[in-house]
Amino acid sequence: MRTYQADVTRDGKFWLIRIAELNRSTQALRYKDVPAMASELIEIMEGIGSDDYALHLKVQLPDAVKDHLDRAEVLREEAQRKNAEAAAESRAAVRELLAQGISQHEAGKVLGLSVQRINQLVNS
Incomplete structure (x- = not known):
């Protein structure tokens, strides 16, 4: 099973979600939507289902x-x-x-x- 890491940062009023393995990004308005948006990006770009990968969120907090x-x-x-x-x-x-x-x-x-x-x- 492949693992994807979503690097999450706050960018203005949005959460920016960067998946390095895909070299792609997406965003979410609320933090609670971050896992779903990251998963959706992975599934669309890779053509796989949610049972075929693991997702790890890494939130980058301001200093x-x-x-x-x-x-x-x-x-x-x-x-x-x-x-x-x-x-x-x-x-x-x-x-x-x-x-x-x-x-x-x-x-x-x-x-x-x-x-x-x-x-x-x-x-x-």
Whole structure:
């Protein structure tokens, strides 16, 4: 089975679809129409049916959009690290209270956590 790659870019108000294997292009007004337009171009130019090939879409995003996505990924990773640090500090706080002789039930009341959550923090 042959695979065709559709390189998709935004061009004004249209999505430009370039199929290098065919050295041909088409366009779509809405992104949801891109796969159908690419498939139609392949089927017309090659005289084949949809079961005879695979289509891979590769969307080329503007650099500004890529920059925002890269920054978002950095922030997500940072948030994961901060959440892990916060969980470690919560565990430390619970252990400190328990080390002072406070029961898990009392620690839960003082910290506004359930006894189950206190037990999870102690045992993690």
